[in-house]
Amino acid sequence: MKKLLIAALLAGTAATFAQAADDLVKEGEKIFNTKKLGNCFACHDANGKKINGPGSLGPKLQGLALWPEKALYDKVYDPYTTNPVSAMPPFGKNGVLSDKQIKAVVAYLKTIK
Amino acid sequence: MRKTVIATLLLGSISLLGAGDFDAQAKKDLKALKEYMEKKFASRKDAGTYFPYTPKEELDKNYKWGLKGEDFLLGSYAFNKNGKEQYDEVNEMPPYEDNVDAGKELYENTKFKNGKSFKDCFPDPAIAGEYPKFVKGKGVVTLTVAINECLVSNKEKPWNMEKGKLADLEAYFASVSKEKGKKVHIVIDSKEAAEAYEHGKKIYYTQRGYLKLSCANCHIQGAGKRVRNEYLSPLYGQVAHFPVYRLAWEDLGTLERRIKGCEKNQGETTHKLDSKWMRDLIYFLTYMSNGLHVAGPDIRK
Numbered sequence: 001m002k003k004l005l006i007a008a009l010l011a012g013t014a015a016t017f018a019q020a021a022d023d024l025v026k027e028g029e030k031i032f033n034t035k036k037l038g039n040c041f042a043c044h045d046a047n048g049k050k051i052n053g054p055g056s057l058g059p060k061l062q063g064l065a066l067w068p069e070k071a072l073y074d075k076v077y078d079p080y081t082t083n084p085v086s087a088m089p090p091f092g093k094n095g096v097l098s099d100k101q102i103k104a105v106v107a108y109l110k111t112i113k
Numbered sequence: 114m115r116k117t118v119i120a121t122l123l124l125g126s127i128s129l130l131g132a133g134d135f136d137a138q139a140k141k142d143l144k145a146l147k148e149y150m151e152k153k154f155a156s157r158k159d160a161g162t163y164f165p166y167t168p169k170e171e172l173d174k175n176y177k178w179g180l181k182g183e184d185f186l187l188g189s190y191a192f193n194k195n196g197k198e199q200y201d202e203v204n205e206m207p208p209y210e211d212n213v214d215a216g217k218e219l220y221e222n223t224k225f226k227n228g229k230s231f232k233d234c235f236p237d238p239a240i241a242g243e244y245p246k247f248v249k250g251k252g253v254v255t256l257t258v259a260i261n262e263c264l265v266s267n268k269e270k271p272w273n274m275e276k277g278k279l280a281d282l283e284a285y286f287a288s289v290s291k292e293k294g295k296k297v298h299i300v301i302d303s304k305e306a307a308e309a310y311e312h313g314k315k316i317y318y319t320q321r322g323y324l325k326l327s328c329a330n331c332h333i334q335g336a337g338k339r340v341r342n343e344y345l346s347p348l349y350g351q352v353a354h355f356p357v358y359r360l361a362w363e364d365l366g367t368l369e370r371r372i373k374g375c376e377k378n379q380g381e382t383t384h385k386l387d388s389k390w391m392r393d394l395i396y397f398l399t400y401m402s403n404g405l406h407v408a409g410p411d412i413r414k
Contacts, residue, residue, distance in 0.1 A: 042340045053342040056167040057335050087334060089324040096323055096380075 021107065028108025031101055038076075038097060038105055043088070046112050058088060064112040072106045136301035139310050139400050146333075146401055147182070150349040153337060154180035154192055164337060176337075185350030186408040192337055193344045200412065209284055209358040209410045212365045216285025219278055225267040231282070234263035241283070241290035242297045242353075242407045245396045247306035253313075253392035256283055257367055261387070274386040275370035280356045284365060287356065287409030295407045297353050299400045313397025316390060317348075322381030331375075340378075343414075352395075353402040354411035361414060368395060 031038040033051065041051050043058035054060075064072060074081055077092030091097040097105065153163045156179065160172045177192050190197040220231050220238055244256035254262070260279055261271040272279040301307055317328045329348075331340065336347035355368040362370075369386040372394065376383045384390045 055341045055343075056164070056171075056339040057331075057345075059166045060168075087326070087330045089326060094323045094325060 024104050024107040025111055026108075027101075028104035028106065031097065031105050032108055037101070038091065040105070048113050061109070061112050064109045067109070069106055069110065072109050073102060076102050076105055076109075133302075135303055135307045136310075138307065139301050139403075142314070143401060143403055146349050149333070150185060150336065150347045151181055153347075154178060167338060183350070183405055185347055186353055186402075186405055188346035188351060188354070188413060189344035191347075191350075196344060196414070199414075203360070203412050207358075208412065209356075209365055212281045212284045212356075212358070213288045213410065215278075216281035216283070216288075219282050220285055225264075225269050227267055229267050231260075231263060234259075234266075235286075238286050239290045239293045239295055241287040241409060242295045245299065245392060245399060247301065247303065247309055247396070249303065249305065252305075252389060253309050253396045255369075255387075255392055255395050256286065257369055258387050258392065274367060275373070276362075276364055276366050280365045280367050280370075283356045283367060284410040287354075287407060290407040291409065297399060297402045297405050297407060299396070299403050301400070309393045309396055310400060312389075313393035313395070316394045317397055322376070322379035324380040326379045328375065328379075331378075348398070348401050350402050350405050352398050353405050354408040356410050358410060358412045359414070360412070365410065368398075 029049075032040040032046075035042070041054045043055045045051055045054035045056075045060040047060060047062035073092075075088075076097070078090040079086040079088040080090060089096070092099070092102050152159070154176075157172060157176070160167075160176070160178075164172060175194050177194055177197075180191055184191045187197070187200075190200045220235075223230055241256065244259060245253045246259075248254050257274050257279060260282060261274070264271050301310055320327045320330070331345050332348045332351065335345045338345055352368055355371070356365050357368075357371065358365045359371075367386075369391060372391065373383045373386070
């Protein structure tokens, strides 16, 4: 009985975790595709995703699922750390996106194959 | 030895700025820009270097290559084939024709209260390629500023600098200049003029707004790429066709109005349309079309 309860509890938390992670990805996707937020699609297409009229100023994003979260976070926070002549705006450093929003974007980027 | 070398180098650069040479740097900049753009759009073969992120199929199908000099007057339609088709369709009945007529009417029949008219300020209407001018004591005078100065000096109220009568009058000036085969002819003939040019250039290359983008990010490196579905026009030859009828505005607008829109794209608070910032920027921008034919008014998306 006790075991069952624990199992149920565990299943429950796993489900909530999954739900929370899902919401985070959705929030990140929205930031990516909204002009007033990240506006990432102004410059980027993304492999395997349906993006509405993506620009070609930046690369088509692919294989990001393999990037460490920190590398993605840093890229969005301040692309100049890895590329001093990047034409990509520093979204974190400029305060366009909050820490929480960048984490959501990173969660979404991690789903790009 | 080293010192003499440095001394001669210095002497060299000073003599470069000697009388009559105030536009030496601007000439060099223009030549370099033209060469860069002509190389960038020279052929499909080298496109991968300049357009690393543009889908190959798009480079194959939608781009026109081999662009030279005056081709750039068309802005993004110079290379974007689909866009050019739409442009040609709209141009069958150019929506700015009424504006040109209205501008002609304003030029010929406006009487100021003191009895004078625009003809007293601008005896020759074929002047679109002559502006901006650098005037000692005033700085850079754009055509927009000159028209309002004409009004104010005759005790009339200045006009809106984005659209309406002022844009109509500019459309008339541009159309007469175009008919007469006039070219963009910007003069830099003093130290102060060269400084204004350099100031405009600095503005162009400075990252601004919360997005930290410069005009150059989008219209030099970015030229030919897309921001979402919008192809970016190259700086070279970019402003010889103003005022412009924009389908997005459903209206004719001045260069100042267009620049204000781009400032907003950059996430920048906008500058006043007759500020030194705006006038110096337009001086630089227009110099980068020097020698090309006046091509206005025209239409853009």
